[in-house]
Amino acid sequence: MILGPHVDFIVAAYAVTVFVVVALMAWVILDYLAQRRILGDLEERGVTRHSGRAGKVER
Amino acid sequence: MSAFTALLARDMRIAIRVGGGALMGALFFLIVVTMMPFAIGPDLALLARIGPAILWLGALLASLLALDRLFATDHDDGSLDLLMMGRMPLELAIAAKGIAHWLTTGLPLVLITPVLGLMLNVELGAMGWVSLTLLAGTPALTFIGLIGAALSVALRRGGLLLAVLVLPLTIPVLIFGVAAANAAIVGPAPFGPPFTILCALSLASFVLGPIAAAAALRHGLE
């Protein structure tokens, strides 16, 4: 595969795309881990979602 | 007097009295246009060429920034709740408020445009055309801006959020407004097509703006 005289631009375009996609994936994964951790903490402390008010809309 | 005209008259009275924002938009417009030559230099030939664009951009910013408090004051004193509970459809009430707002801030902009045009070295004959495009286009800005005003009052945020939400939506108005003004002044493209599209944008936003703004208020303030 020969990329010719504009190899910098091609590599830069792929690098930017990879960077943005990796950033998105990192955001999704780290956010997931963080939410799971907080949920675990809350459950450990005995907080539940359905205490008292039975008809509460779940969000 | 019907509820519609009563609301129209009330909003205009509030805008005109002491503390109202009626002339603030025109004043802001004057200042923005005065700043322009400081930024780009006092070259009269250049100013004459980009004069219509400066006038349009100034009018765009002035009419949007003035929208900030449109629903917020009514929300603060509770009259917005009355409007939402009233028998008049909320869309109609918002249209009345929009018309009142345009008459007190949009129309003054159009009226002082010829004076500012003189300062920008736009020809006197051409000034009428630029004013005409602003007369046709500023209602679109007001009624698109209504949506942003309703959204920002529903979120209890104002100011810059409104501009961020609304400015991209006003790009077509700006494009056809400046194009019509330039067509009238320098040509060679005909004046008709961009001007009629500008009128179409105004009419369409006159319908869609109040509907979307009413939806934003209903969903936001429940």
Next chain:
Amino acid sequence: MAVIDLANPTRFLAVVNRVLPWLMAATILAFAFGLARVMYAPDDYQQGATVKIMFLHVPAAWLGMMGWGVMTVAALGTLVWRHPLADVAGKAAAPIGAAFTFICLVTGSLWGRPMWGTYWVWDARLTSVLVLFLLYLGVLALYWTAEDPGRGSRAAAILALVGAVNIPIIKFSVEWWNTLHQPASIIRSGGSAIDPSILMPLLIMAGAFTLLFFTLHLAAMRNEILRRRVRSMRLMQASRA
């Protein structure tokens, strides 16, 4: 399991947990396959090897627009049916759509430099993608400023619908304003203008990016559901304390 069961966030989470690994695997496979085809794709006789940027640029543009489509559908779900899952879908789609629109802009700019001699030209398509990006930023700003997630979702839903009406108008007016760009060449009457040796990898890459979009979207929706659970649990805790 009926489709209607998906409406329940808990069941939805269970389905996402089951589906997500398969979607991830499919995405990776599609990208491996697509990138292999891209490597062996011939150069364009005019644009040389820079045509390789197209395999990123064009799918990113499609997905940037599709993101707004997802938000529009979700907005209808939010406003008409008041469905919490639609709120979540709309909120999760916004940053992903914005990211793909950003990729489209940057790769387009990097493609423009060798081809047109400048990073940015105010031509019709670049400009309308830029406006789309600004609209996305507006939606993100709205979510960012809203304190109450439900209120923010409804406001964003209205903005998404207003944008959906406006995007074609903006596109039309920007094109009217400046038509320098080459005309649409992939979908037009009388068959495709692109040679199959380039079109096939492009379509495979578009498929791979679409899979990536939905993988990220489902994962982000799962995060958002969990975030709302955390919020409601904290509110519960605060009201009891």
